[in-house]
Amino acid sequence: MLNALTPASSTMPSAAAPISSVVNRARNTSDPLLYVQAAHHRLTSTSYVKQSSNTYTVPMLGGSMPPTIPTERVDFRSDGTRCAAWLTLPTGNGPHPAVVLVHGLGATHDMMLAQYEQHFATAGIAVLAFDYRNTGESGGQPRQHISITEQCHDVDAALAFLAGRQDIDSTRIGLWGTSLGGMNVIRVAAARDDIAVAVVQCPIVHGPAAARRLGLMASLRMTPAIVEDLFRRATGHGRRYVPIVGAPGRFAMVTVEGAEAGWNSTVPPGGRFDNRIAAADAMGMVTTSAIRHARYVKAPLLVCVCDRENLMDPAYAALVARRAPRGVARHYDSDHFDIYHPPLVGRVLSDQTAFLQENLGVRA
Numbered sequence: 001m002l003n004a005l006t007p008a009s010s011t012m013p014s015a016a017a018p019i020s021s022v023v024n025r026a027r028n029t030s031d032p033l034l035y036v037q038a039a040h041h042r043l044t045s046t047s048y049v050k051q052s053s054n055t056y057t058v059p060m061l062g063g064s065m066p067p068t069i070p071t072e073r074v075d076f077r078s079d080g081t082r083c084a085a086w087l088t089l090p091t092g093n094g095p096h097p098a099v100v101l102v103h104g105l106g107a108t109h110d111m112m113l114a115q116y117e118q119h120f121a122t123a124g125i126a127v128l129a130f131d132y133r134n135t136g137e138s139g140g141q142p143r144q145h146i147s148i149t150e151q152c153h154d155v156d157a158a159l160a161f162l163a164g165r166q167d168i169d170s171t172r173i174g175l176w177g178t179s180l181g182g183m184n185v186i187r188v189a190a191a192r193d194d195i196a197v198a199v200v201q202c203p204i205v206h207g208p209a210a211a212r213r214l215g216l217m218a219s220l221r222m223t224p225a226i227v228e229d230l231f232r233r234a235t236g237h238g239r240r241y242v243p244i245v246g247a248p249g250r251f252a253m254v255t256v257e258g259a260e261a262g263w264n265s266t267v268p269p270g271g272r273f274d275n276r277i278a279a280a281d282a283m284g285m286v287t288t289s290a291i292r293h294a295r296y297v298k299a300p301l302l303v304c305v306c307d308r309e310n311l312m313d314p315a316y317a318a319l320v321a322r323r324a325p326r327g328v329a330r331h332y333d334s335d336h337f338d339i340y341h342p343p344l345v346g347r348v349l350s351d352q353t354a355f356l357q358e359n360l361g362v363r364a
Helices: 019-027 032-043 112-121 150-162 180-190 207-214 216-235 259-265 279-286 292-296 315-323 344-360
Strands: 005-007 055-057 071-078 081-088 095-103 124-128 170-177 198-201 273-276 302-306 326-334
Touching: 071 150, 071 259, 081 112, 081 150, 095 150, 095 180, 095 344, 112 124, 112 344, 124 150, 150 170, 170 180, 170 344, 180 198, 180 292, 180 302, 198 344, 207 216, 207 279, 216 279, 216 344, 292 315, 302 315, 302 344, 315 326, 326 344
Parallel strands: 095 124, 095 170, 170 198, 198 302, 302 326
Antiparallel strands: 005 273, 055 071, 071 081, 081 124
């Protein structure tokens, strides 16, 4: 079994460009995305360095490089629980259009979100990222209790937080989700009529399809832990945890080929990934779907489909785009994790930024 807290690998994943290549390109371009990627992979064990009591910046690669846009550490409440959040505002006077970043299963703010914050803010869009309740820097107990319903409430609370700020245009707020966060984005957008735009990438939108990718034996291995967790929860004896991800054939919720390395590729060097989920929550993940919600999404929806998706049949992601009244699918030659890394991430971010700018009324 994997350790509950798995250190990030010090080796760059094969999907990513060599760090020397990223650094050299960063030194010869004004693209802030490359600065962030190079800093993220080389210079720091976390995506941010504290600048003041509640402001953070992404470290740069040399004195000649321009500063990045500061990110402010903030909090909001969701059903009474404190959610840690990070707000990145564009330069210039507001009120600004904005987007909420909604992360995936077990993921926290420092797992790759800096590149999206900086890129979208540079494009004139305010960005709010956050840790779900019970995870990361947010409050809530028990730790690593992960519920789609509760996470959707957290997304609603993040939207309310942004809408209540004077420097944000409450009529121009969108959602961006990755992996299981795509499920949350679609479900939340389907239930509201005030979402200006939505973007999802490598979305896990149909739990039963993900379960089929895991296989029957993996599901059977989880059954005793799920039963034990249900009993412990009912009797007040804490929770029974299982690893979120592991190598093929090992005891974990996700054991498909490449998943363990892929998850770790999103953790900053020296960072830690809490590789646990309460066992009964895993059952909830694989029985939940956003397919039937897609037809109720009123906002323009961009679905970035990974054609080599290894956690779910990508046909379900494309189906969401077809069912959404204003859905658009863009296809990429990627598995679930390549999309986060160079060289593909630059192309994907360009497509996403253009879609957000168009539908949030931001001049390119």
